[in-house]
Amino acid sequence: MKNTIFILLLFLLTGCSQQLVFERKQYNSSYSPNYTTSYNSANIKMEVLEAKNDDNINKIIFENIKELSSFIDSQNLTINNYNQLTKGFVDTYKNAKNKTPGNNIKNWDFELESNIEYETEEFVNIGINYTSSYGDASGFGGKRSLVFNKQTGNQLKLEDIFINPKAVSKLVEAKFRDKYHVNNAVSLNQQGYCFETGSFYLTNNVFFNIEGVKFLYNINEISSYDKGSYEVFLTYQEIDKYLLIK
Structure with a gap:
């Protein structure tokens, strides 16, 4: 027994x-x-x-x-x-x-x-x-x-990954404008982009690696086909305080 x-x-x-x-x-x-x-x-x-x-x-x-x-x-x-x-x-x-x-x-x-x-x-x-x-x-x-x-098998959405997705979006947008030399005084869509909402939004394509997090916008997602894809990278030092998962 x-x-x-x-x-x-x-x-x-x-x-x-x-x-x-x-x-x-x-x-x-x-x-x-x-x-x-x-x-x-x-x-x-x-x-x-x-x-x-x-x-x-x-x-x-x-x-x-x-x-x-x-x-x-x-x-x-x-x-x-x-x-x-x-x-x-x-x-x-x-x-x-x-x-x-x-x-x-x-x-x-x-x-x-x-x-x-x-x-x-x-x-x-x-x-x-x-x-x-x-x-x-x-x-x-x-x-x-x-x-x-890994415990539940559920797919995680942005709100499951970040404490404050809106704050993360502002952080990514600032990096985006700086990297691609976007005029802060003019809306993105007036500068050749095509954000559906008319303003910057956070992509669902969030990729982790050992150094930080990459935000990827695929071809045709926010701009014309010939412009290719866009990506913004944040180190863990920059984004760690917003992460719900480790």
């Missing part, structure tokens, strides 16, 4: 201290019946992090990757997993190709990779890098940040 109780307690203690473990998985698909350098080919390659013991984290990562796969926006596709996503990419290309005179359509390419950007005992920061090209459309790419509480 005592041995049974001991084993049960050991099991419970082990379960409570179970570590969050990620593994890499590949999901690829391609179509190239008459391959040439620029035409008649579709290729999708994804290297995805999946938590071995947290379905909620996996679901959130998947939904974000699905959202980044813009080829499905106007398609009547059922996509509930990565295999369906890669198949949907190729099937959508085939449909577009069949509707094109001479079945001649430029290549489609989609590549994605997710990585652990930073990790502590309290949280893990996952970064998703992606590039895409759909025929005649200009190639596009970017990076998305997801921050998770």
Whole structure:
């Protein structure tokens, strides 16, 4: 009886201290019946992090990757997993190709990779890098940040990360204006930017590293495509007093 109780307690203690473990998985698909350098080919390659013991984290990562796969926006596709996503990419290309005179359509390419950007005992920061090209459309790419509480598996929002997001936004804006030589006396949108609210706002793309926190605005997010992406970096010395997570 005592041995049974001991084993049960050991099991419970082990379960409570179970570590969050990620593994890499590949999901690829391609179509190239008459391959040439620029035409008649579709290729999708994804290297995805999946938590071995947290379905909620996996679901959130998947939904974000699905959202980044813009080829499905106007398609009547059922996509509930990565295999369906890669198949949907190729099937959508085939449909577009069949509707094109001479079945001649430029290549489609989609590549994605997710990585652990930073990790502590309290949280893990996952970064998703992606590039895409759909025929005649200009190639596009970017990076998305997801921050998770390791104990609950919940995704953390800005208000879960910072004590005072408004104060952090002012701090980031000051750095932004200084770095990109923005006139303080004139609104950002009057200087070629396109903030939806008409004024500066804090991005959700928050990346941690050993030295501090990076705030990333992807291509087309706050300015025209040709201007590229924008980023502001704050050291822990500058931002530590605002952090709710360590």
